[in-house]
Amino acid sequence: MSVLADMLAEVFREPTLAGVARELATLAAPLWLAALVGLLIGWAWRPRWAAAVAGHQQPVLAAAAAAQAPAQPSLTQATAADHLAVVPRAKAASSVAPVEEELAVSTPDLMHLRRVVEEKDGGPAWTHMMDRTLPTFRYQAWKREPQNGPPQYRSSTIFEDASPDVVRDFFWDDDFRISNTWDDMLLEHETLEECAKTGTMVVRWVRKFPFFCSDREYVIGRRIWASGKTYYCVTKSVPRPSVPRSSKPRRVDLYYSSWCIRPVESRNGDGAMTACEVLLFHHEDMGIPWSIAKLGVQQGMWGCVKRIEPGLRAYQTARAAGVPISKCAAMAHANTKFVADELTASENNTEAGSTSNNAQAEKPKHWTGNLPKVFVIGSVVALACTFDKGLLTKALVFGTARRFAGPGRR
Template sequence: MSVLPDLLAEIFREPTLAGVARELAVLAAPLWLAALVGLLIGWAWRPRWAAPHQPPPQAPALLPPQQPAPAADKLTVLPRPKEVAASMAPVEDTELAVSTADLKHLRRVVEEKDGGPAWIHMMDRSLPTFRYQAWRRDMENGPPQYRSSTIFEDASPDVVRDFFWDDEFRMKNTWDDMLLQYDTLEECTETGTMVVRWVRKFPFFCSDREYIIGRRIWASGKTYYCVTKSVPRPSVPRSSKPRRVDLYYSSWCIRPVESRNGGMTACEVLLFHHEDMGIPWSIAKLGVQQGMWGCVKRIEPGLRAYQIARAAGEPMSKYAAMAHANTKFVADELTASEGNSEASSSSNNTVAEKPKHWTGNLPKVIMIGGAVALACSFDQGLLTKALIFGTARRFAGPGRR
């Protein structure tokens, strides 16, 4: 236990200040390298649930019950020719990738009646043209969930709806610079339901990710419920790169709200998002928290460019046109049909918690492994190796002595 004090005492016996500084730097360098090795081991670490061949666990409160997959001959609902449309039966809701059950679930989340954990307030930022707030809640058996409220001044719900649905503009304008590729796999012009394939760019230490997403919009007056979620499509082959994300949920409630200057000229976007990207949830949570505001600030200039393009009469893309094929419903009637079976919550928000230091969430074995690798790789003498192993043992906590 006296190795470190003896080593420090030896260093401070150096006759000059420069000598002391040099010896301290030699002492500290292995510790920084040990931390770096530990981080690299942490990035490479994958739990069993994140293996490509095994789908991630489903959290009980994450999504509504999945609808049974439709028969193979009903997967793709093609546009109906006008001359035969009148003689064909309407598309069954349960045959679609996104159904009324998903709308009911989104409404329960919006009204905070889904029975999930309390939301923890994370962020409150504002600029002259918009305000942003964000919350997080940690699920027992699933990835963290995020809820945000963005209020755009001088924006209509119709244009904001089209903006978020328009994959063509999303990539052309680069306000979403993670999107590398998009394709339409299925579409139903009667209900506006689509199945799209996205490929999104991830940092250099991760492979890019592939998403198979079902999406659909419901309208109640000027309020729009936009559901996007991952859907199983075994007919789309998997590959190691990009890596398929099996659990993805990102849905909006877009509605008019009062502007700062009075009048209903502002638009609020309530976003609910979670996904299992195949990396440890604690690391993903850190990344989201650090990069959230930077991503949000890119959305508003993109929306203003979209408003200008629409005002100039630029033609709509087919993706924006599909946003107009939404399903109308009466909110009161849907609420009445749901009965009293929904879980209720009188207050589902809490004050912000003090964020824990991110190193506390990594497995202790990462730091130990990094220290062992460093100690065995560098010939720095017995005292340095003893110090590295001692540091690792200290991170491991009380144990055998």
């Protein structure tokens, strides 16, 4: 910095204002020249986004986006069934039927849930939290904490003497949740949209929170897929700007709670598949610090779980007595059938294609592709050596140049 101070002192010793201006211009000339060269080089090798701003690459970007769109698996359901009307409850049916991807919950959500069930989603490892056993059911729970996002929870509940069909309806039946109070946090629910052919729904929930928090509002899309007697039930938050926000209850924008419901062997040891396993995957951002939310889940988890089993048994009794099912439970019957092997093959093909594309993208680039970095780094280094001899400033400038070059150059 002493060299810079000496140079500035020399400039201001000029007897006239014109002389000071001339010396400052001479001192700044290398900086202006470097900036001009950088602009020319940057425009000559302008990135795709700069060309898109100029309006020259819009077709290219559209084609690239189409090429990167994930391939949809082939389901056994007829193609015509994928073009389905989503009907707001308070309005008449729309004359234009949206395609599968326009539904609130679509096939990629099924594929993601299957990967999570099979522990092939690429997330962190699960840490065991709890293992409790009662005469009529067993409960196990795990958790994991991604780097970016709230803690995630996974649980396995095995109910003895329960069929997957009844368990599926039980979890989908919002009316019974409130009337039986097994889920005592649910205060109100409302169906906003429904698709009678796929069973896709958009519902609004208001859930009760402790006295020191305001209640929470959820806008949730949900849908069920069936492969034999195994059901994949997806529920997740969906954006609906048409639903007005309010300060109370507070809207929860990140919510994911999905189940895999399947028959399993009873622990009686007779080999009969009379038990039912529910694999639950859950995470949400409730708007409170994640550390506090995590503590609350750990303290209250078992108390909430114990309420589920009596609620299920009451539901089984009501169904056996012929009590009519609610509209919500009836929508659980309108699920989408698929063949697991076909979906797995489609996923494998998609992953293979993605791997091939990535391998092709990672081929070494021609040295001319690094010319912009070479010129910029060279200019920065030249300025560092000419402009200042101080070690601290040089370290800063060289560090900036290395960061621009990227981690692969270190």
